[in-house]
Amino acid sequence: DAGVIQSPRHEVTEMGQEVTLRCKPISGHNSLFWYRQTMMRGLELLIYFNNNVPIDDSGMPEDRFSAKMPNASFSTLKIQPSEPRDSAVYFCASSLNGYEQYFGPGTRLTVT
């Protein structure tokens, strides 16, 4: 199994630009989570999907952030417009009917 796949691995963009992060969960998993990790705030849950449906997005910081899961094998996290304070490592994780979460390698986002 390839594990959770995230792309790109690194993204450097200028303030005001749109950023799209992508995630392919493990095949057969029915839950998907987006997290953000920073030194200041640690690891924060942004949004949780179950069977492609957003269940809880209370962690999404503001309207500039949006996430979609059009099918069971793909999800995106979009930031528009991006700001320097969005700089962080963004992780996607997936799970099958349970608690153990499998994390992807993360996308390191730098907004200048």
Next chain:
Amino acid sequence: SQQGEEDPQALSIQEGENATMNCSYKTSINNLQWYRQNSGRGLVHLILIRSNEREKHSGRLRVTLDTSKKSSSLLITASRAADTASYFCATGYNNAGNMLTFGGGTRLMVKP
């Protein structure tokens, strides 16, 4: 926030010694999990303990949970240099127990 707090924030030991990390949390939980993160990588699930369990073992790992004190500990016995990583506790707080709040982590360094 139900964020767990790990203690200590950093720990340095010699190979072969045992490493103990503690986690405290604030409110009722469904389960508590421990994850490991190597530098620059995604998190890896280590062990899960449910709220009605008191102790669990997995290889060189031993986890305890005291719900009356709202605390957990992770013991790594006979540590190896390869155990060098950050260790996070995560509390599952929703009914399904799969929405996690992560603590700030303990950075463990095992010197060969």
